[in-house]
Amino acid sequence: MSIKGIDFTGGEPLLVKEVFEYIEKARSLGLEVSLNSNALLLNKEIARFLKDNEVYLYVSIDGSNKDVFEKMRGKDNFDRLLNSIELINKFEIPFSVIFSISSLNYFDASNMVRFAKNIGARELCMIPVIPSGEAKNTRIYIGSDLLIRTIREVSEEAEREKYSVVLWCVPFMKSMNFNYVVIDECHVLDYIDLAPTGDIMLCDVIDMPLSEIRTKSLLEALKEVEQNKLYNLLKERDKLCLGCNVATFCKGGCYARAYILENDISKPDPYCPKVLSPSR
């Protein structure tokens, strides 16, 4: 099916003991493998396994110091994280850092640039917490203005440090000119988002299955996805914001935010400033 790779994410995939078997299987089929983990369960054995199987690691780190980090990840876990990073570097496992921007850590976002650089990460990936799941109840997501201000500060720091930062789930920022910050586009049409239940999801932050592979082959399931009304609506999103100079890249921004905050998947991203004051 020309699938290039598989990314194991969670929750925390290292809590699933079969994950190693899955990784070996994927590698034996020639797939590229990456793993999103908080790395707190990493030990020598796991590090050696990841190295031997050429796994690319995305390490979730929510703060550049003990205070901020442990607000999210619990007491005494910052030192555990630093030990894991030491192991990752000892075994020369290539890795990136993922920082989820929330109300608990946005003020630490620009410090993360130097932190990620110093610990040897190839790049720092940042993603705003989407107001879904637990984050909707705890309200730890931040608003558009604060998010944009935070990203500007990150960009200035990235420039000072000459270090690469990738921003996920904010495609509307494409119109701002950054030198070291890369705005990633939404990959919904290139990726299959597979839940542990076997459901193929529209996006991992909204609970909308499009098909499943419990009773169907992946090929059959993908045919069903192709016919799904919502999925086809996403293909039309580049026509949503007429007159916007980055519409073909941004495609109306994050549809998950539109769905969660506006209850309508076919609306543009409510976090885009051009949508907030539509004089494009």
Ligand code: SF4
């Ligand atoms: S106006 Fe629409 S297409 Fe343009 S940046 Fe905003 S959300 Fe994206």
